[in-house]
Amino acid sequence: MITCSAPGKVYLFGEHAVVYGESAICCAIELRTKVSVEKSDEIIIESVLGRTGLDHDNHPYVSYVIEKMRQFTDIQGVHIVIESQLPVGSGLGSSAAVTVASIQALNHLYECELSLEDIAKTGHEIERMVQGNASPTDTYVSTMGGVVMIPQRKKLDLINCPIVVGNTHKFSSTKELVGNVAKLRSDFPSVVEPILSNIGQMSILAERLVAEGDYETIGKLMNINQGLLDAIGVGSAELSSLVYAARGSGAISAKITGAGGGGCMVALARENNAQDIAKAIEDTGGEAIITKNTAEGVRLESLHG
Ligand SMILES: Nc1ncnc2c1ncn2[C@@H]1O[C@H](COP(=O)(O)OP(=O)(O)O)[C@@H](O)[C@H]1O
Ligand SMILES: C[C@@](O)(CCOP(=O)(O)O)CC(=O)O
Numbered sequence: 112m113i114t115c116s117a118p119g120k121v122y123l124f125g126e127h128a129v130v131y132g133e134s135a136i137c138c139a140i141e142l143r144t145k146v147s148v149e150k151s152d153e154i155i156i157e158s159v160l161g162r163t164g165l166d167h168d169n170h171p172y173v174s175y176v177i178e179k180m181r182q183f184t185d186i187q188g189v190h191i192v193i194e195s196q197l198p199v200g201s202g203l204g205s206s207a208a209v210t211v212a213s214i215q216a217l218n219h220l221y222e223c224e225l226s227l228e229d230i231a232k233t234g235h236e237i238e239r240m241v242q243g244n245a246s247p248t249d250t251y252v253s254t255m256g257g258v259v260m261i262p263q264r265k266k267l268d269l270i271n272c273p274i275v276v277g278n279t280h281k282f283s284s285t286k287e288l289v290g291n292v293a294k295l296r297s298d299f300p301s302v303v304e305p306i307l308s309n310i311g312q313m314s315i316l317a318e319r320l321v322a323e324g325d326y327e328t329i330g331k332l333m334n335i336n337q338g339l340l341d342a343i344g345v346g347s348a349e350l351s352s353l354v355y356a357a358r359g360s361g362a363i364s365a366k367i368t369g370a371g372g373g374g375c376m377v378a379l380a381r382e383n384n385a386q387d388i389a390k391a392i393e394d395t396g397g398e399a400i401i402t403k404n405t406a407e408g409v410r411l412e413s414l415h416g
């Protein structure tokens with residue numbers, strides 16, 4: 112059996128806008144999805160979502176991974192077991208993490224010799240197939256780790272402050288939210304395109320700020336980004352409550368991460384106040400997770416049997 116894992120992520124800037132080619136800055140976090148694989152007589156996929164065969168309704172990302180990997184090797188039967196620390200459908204990139212970890216696990220099992228670049232590219236193709244439209248961000252950062260700027264695919268310095276995630280526990284589908292923004296953009300192009308372009312400008316400004324470790328200025332821009340995400344309709348009352356609770360308890364910044372609609376928000380904390388922010392999020396009805404940026408992307412966890 113071979114086990115690989117891949118990290119989830121938070122966006123400092125640029126979700127949704129990056130789907131239209133604008134810049135985004137995305138940060139891998141220490142919460143991971145683990146995928147174990149072994150050859151078998153049939154295809155079995157086991158996860159918190161159930162036990163299925165090749166099944167595009169219940170396990171769309173992993174089913175597409177198996178089909179894509181058949182371009183590189185002959186996969187007859189395989190038993191895949193998924194365990195994840197990432198909430199599903201919540202803006203932390205669970206879809207990218209499960210996709211990237213599955214590709215790498217099969218890559219090792221069948222000795223396909225795919226490079227990290229190949230894995231990120233294949234992962235992006237799969238997210239596009241499932242979502243209809245997807246940027247390369249989540250799959251790239253889950254593969255490479257660290258902090259990345261997309262579409263430049265440039266690695267920036269690590270973010271050295273605590274990261275607090277607040278989960279509304281309201282499920283959201285990236286496919287649906289990306290579709291809603293596409294509709295708004297086509298209904299009001301002269302209004303929505305400049306908003307997306309302004310979101311993109313924040314990453315351009317922030318690239319230097321990340322190198323300088325100027326989190327206070329990064330935070331001001333993240334708060335502006337939050338306002339623009341609200342403007343394109345991906346906010347919710349629950350997300351706003353958690354955002355204001357985090358800011359009210361001393362966070363440097365707080366915004367939605369990922370597709371929005373429900374799911375999670377992200378706050379940057381100062382050295383000494385992550386616990387206070389977490390408590391404010393919990394007191395407002397959310398679930399708080401204190402995490403950190405990680406340099407490590409997809410990795411082999413174990414090779415045995
Ligand atoms: N642990 C898991 N096991 C199996 N599939 C998963 C798992 N986590 C995520 N997925 C897949 O990813 C989908 C959620 O992806 P998405 O809507 O992009 O939200 P996000 O990536 O923000 O969590 C799930 O519906 C499921 O198909
Ligand atoms: C909304 C989007 O920018 C990010 C989606 O992230 P998540 O699936 O909600 O974790 C879509 C994309 O970049 O493909």
Ligand SMILES: [Mg+2]
Pocket residue numbers: 204205206207249285
């Ligand atoms: Mg996703």
